[in-house]
Amino acid sequence: MAVDVLDTRILRLLIEQPRTSVREYARILGVARGTLQARLDRLERDGVITGTGPTLSPAALGHPxxxxxxxxxxxxxxxxxxxxxxxxxxxxxxxxxxxxxxxxxxxxxxxxxxxxxxxxxxxxxxxxxxxxxxxALRERVAHRVLPLVESVGRAAGDRDRPGPGAGRG
Structure with missing residues (x-):
C-alpha cells in the first residue's frame, strides 16, 4: 500500500499525540474529519496501523x-x-x-x-x-517507527514532485 504525505503526517500525530481525538487531529492537519477518518480506516485495513492500545513496560511490571x-x-x-x-x-x-x-x-x-x-x-x-x-545490558534505541514513517513520507513527497525538465514540451 502506498503511504502518501498526508498519511505520514497522520501517522506522526498518532505516534506523538496518541491520546488526541480524531476531531483534534483533523483540526491540526487542516483536513475534514471525514477525510481523516477514511484515511485512518484505510491505514488500519491495510495493516499499517496494527493497534491503538497503550505500550507497557515489562520493567515497571517487575520484570527489568x-x-x-x-x-x-x-x-x-x-x-x-x-x-x-x-x-x-x-x-x-x-x-x-x-x-x-x-x-x-x-x-x-x-x-x-x-x-x-x-x-x-x-x-x-x-x-x-x-x-x-x-x-541485554542497556537499551540503546527504543522501539520506534517514526524515523521509518518520515523516510516513507519523504519518498512519497519526492514521487509526487515533478522531476527536472518535467512539463517542458
Missing amino acids: VLAFVHLEVTQGHLVEVGDALAAVPEIIEAFSTTGGGDLLTRVVARDAGHLEDVIQRLIQLPGVVRTRTDV
Missing part, C-alpha cells in the same frame, strides 16, 4: 531483565515449539529466523535466577535441541 534467547529446534518441530512458546508469559515476542538458530525470543524476567528458570523451561520443551542466551 531482558534477554534474547535463541532456540535451535529439531527439524519438523518448529510449529509445535512456536505454539508452546505462547504458553510462557515471560516470552513477549518470538520469531522464526535464519542463521544461528531457528527461533529468536525476547524474554523478560524479574532477576537472573528467574531468567534461568525460564530458560530451563524452554530447554525442556519437546523439540528444543539447545538455547543460547544474550542478556
